[in-house]
Amino acid sequence: xxxxxxxxxxxxxxxxxxxxxxxxxxxxxxxxxxxxxxxxxxxxxxxxxxxxxxxxxxxxxxxxxxxxxxxxxxxxxxxxxxxxxxxxxxxxxxxxxxxxxxxxxxxxxxxxxxxxxxxxxxxxxxxxxxxxxxxxxxxxxxxxxxxxxxxxxxxxxxxxxxxxxxxxxxxxxxxxxxxxxxxxxxxxxxxxxxxxxxxxxxxxxxxxxxxxxxxxxxxxxxxxxxxxxxxxxxxxxxxxxxxxxxxxxxxxxxxxxxxxxxxxxxxxxxxxxxxxxxxxxxxxxxxxxxxxxxxxxxxxxxxxxxxxxxxxxxx
Numbered sequence: 262x263x264x265x266x267x268x269x270x271x272x273x274x275x276x277x278x279x280x281x282x283x284x285x286x287x288x289x290x291x292x293x294x295x296x297x298x299x300x301x302x303x304x305x306x307x308x309x310x311x312x313x314x315x316x317x318x319x320x321x322x323x324x325x326x327x328x329x330x331x332x333x334x335x336x337x338x339x340x341x342x343x344x345x346x347x348x349x350x351x352x353x354x355x356x357x358x359x360x361x362x363x364x365x366x367x368x369x370x371x372x373x374x375x376x377x378x379x380x381x382x383x384x385x386x387x388x389x390x391x392x393x394x395x396x397x398x399x400x401x402x403x404x405x406x407x408x409x410x411x412x413x414x415x416x417x418x419x420x421x422x423x424x425x426x427x428x429x430x431x432x433x434x435x436x437x438x439x440x441x442x443x444x445x446x447x448x449x450x451x452x453x454x455x456x457x458x459x460x461x462x463x464x465x466x467x468x469x470x471x472x473x474x475x476x477x478x479x480x481x482x483x484x485x486x487x488x489x490x491x492x493x494x495x496x497x498x499x500x501x502x503x504x505x506x507x508x509x510x511x512x513x514x515x516x517x518x519x520x521x522x523x524x525x526x527x528x529x530x531x532x533x534x535x536x537x538x539x540x541x542x543x544x545x546x547x548x549x550x551x552x553x554x555x556x557x558x559x560x561x562x563x564x565x566x567x568x569x570x571x572x573x574x575x576x
Contacts (some may be wrong), residue, residue, distance in 0.1 A: 267294045267306060267352050271326040271333065272346070275477035276560065297377040299348070299370045301361055307345035307374045314576055315380050318344040319371070321389030322497060323489045325351050327482060328388055331560035332567065343383070345374045347394075349493040351485070359492055363500040364390075368397035375405065383575055386410040386567070387416050388556065389528065390497075396506045399513065400502040408574050409513075410567055412520040415532035416506040416539070426513030444492065452487060468527055470550060473558035494503035510539035518570040520563065522551030544570075 273554045284329050299305055308326070316336055318329040333342045333516065346353040347367050356362065371394065375383070382405045387395035399406045457481025469479055517540050521533035531549065537545040546566050548555035556563045 267308070269325075269351050270552070271308060271310075272330055272478075272481060273334065273391070274330045274557075275475035275481075276325070276331065290415075296375070297373055299366075299373045301356060301358070301366075303348045303356040303361070303370075304354040305345055305348065305370055305374060306423060307343065307378070308379065309537065310342045311340055313340040315341045315383035317341055317375070317380075317383045317385045318342065319387040319391035319394045320344070320347075320387065321391050322501060323350065323486055323494050324389070324391075324482070325485050327478065327485070328554060328557065329386070332556055332564060335560070335564045336567075343374070343378065343380070345371065349497075349537045350489070355490065359496045362496040364393045364397050364504050365401075367394050368401055372399050372402060372405075379496075380405050381405065382576070384408040384410070384571065386412070387414060387531045388412045389414055389553065390501055393437065393501065393504050393506070396510075397504075398508065399515070400506070403514070406515050408515050408570070409517045410520065411517060411533075411536065412556060412563075413522055413525055413528055413533070414536075415528050416510055416536050417532070418502050418505055448491060458512065468553045470522075470524060470552040470558040473550065474552070474554065478557060495556065507535070507539060510536065511541065512543070513540045515542065516570070516574055518567070519543055519545045520555060520566070521547045522545050522553055522555040522558070524551065525555075527553040 294306070294308050296304050296306055310333060318326070318333060320326060320328045321458060325346070329344065333344065336342050348370060349355045349359075349362060384407050385395045385398060387393070387410070389412070392411045393416075395409055395411060396416065397408075399409065468482075471479065519533050519536050519540075521530050523530070533545060533546065537543050548559060548562060548566075551558050551563075
């Protein structure tokens with residue numbers, strides 16, 4: 262089922278584009294949007310920009326296409342760039358059963374989207390929790406993955422190492438207890454963070470390099486999170502924190518580029534180094550001065566590194 266009027270189309274990002282990028286954009290690469298029902302009837306939004314070999318972009322926990330917008334904008338000139346909104350995120354429906362918010366089911370949703378688009382195989386890119394979505398997509402249908410780009414993710418339980426300690430495990434359990442007793446209270450407090458300067462500062466310093474990522478992009482992300490029902494975060498992070506792919510990463514047989522931000526405070530470099538050790542045909546690129554979102558901090562550098570990887574694949 263197709264539509265041309267998404268309620269929240271992909272943000273173009275606040276970064277000023279070069280003259281050459283603006284000239285390329287004037288060519289108006291084809292864009293199509295659509296909805297498809299997944300295995301449990303949840304309606305999923307997807308978008309396709311450009312033509313050529315497919316690149317599929319998967320974002321992180323309660324994030325959006327904003328986190329890959331500079332890559333989609335760049336690569337749509339030579340590739341068919343595909344992204345979709347996870348169940349409960351942005352333009353997609355909230356599932357009737359919130360317990361269906363799992364990494365495995367989001368990967369199943371991706372299969373549904375690619376089936377709808379008649380895409381037999383692709384290079385798949387994931388950021389943060391999107392790394393786990395990509396890995397599980399590979400686990401379920403390895404024949405459809407020609408290569409992977411895994412940015413700032415971890416293959417094992419994230420709350421054990423987030424910010425290099427496990428304090429957030431206790432914090433999350435407390436949040437879950439409060440939500441179970443008073444969900445409306447949690448929702449009200451959650452919504453107030455939209456205009457909270459302290460929250461914006463913490464997100465800016467924790468998830469981005471505020472000297473490199475435009476402040477308008479950071480503020481848009483904070484607003485998107487505040488507009489998300491905290492129930493989605495709670496149910497999804499509960500599953501996310503139980504996810505561990507380390508036992509089977511040695512079976513991955515496709516070329517894999519692992520990206521890491523040198524100054525990532527959210528998921529530390531050691532986690533990407535572990536994936537590099539476990540995935541046989543992998544290479545690790547550390548983005549100097551990069552945060553948890555190096556693709557937003559230094560998009561031109563990240564684009565060049567991804568381009569090099571695609572050239573190595575003859576893709």
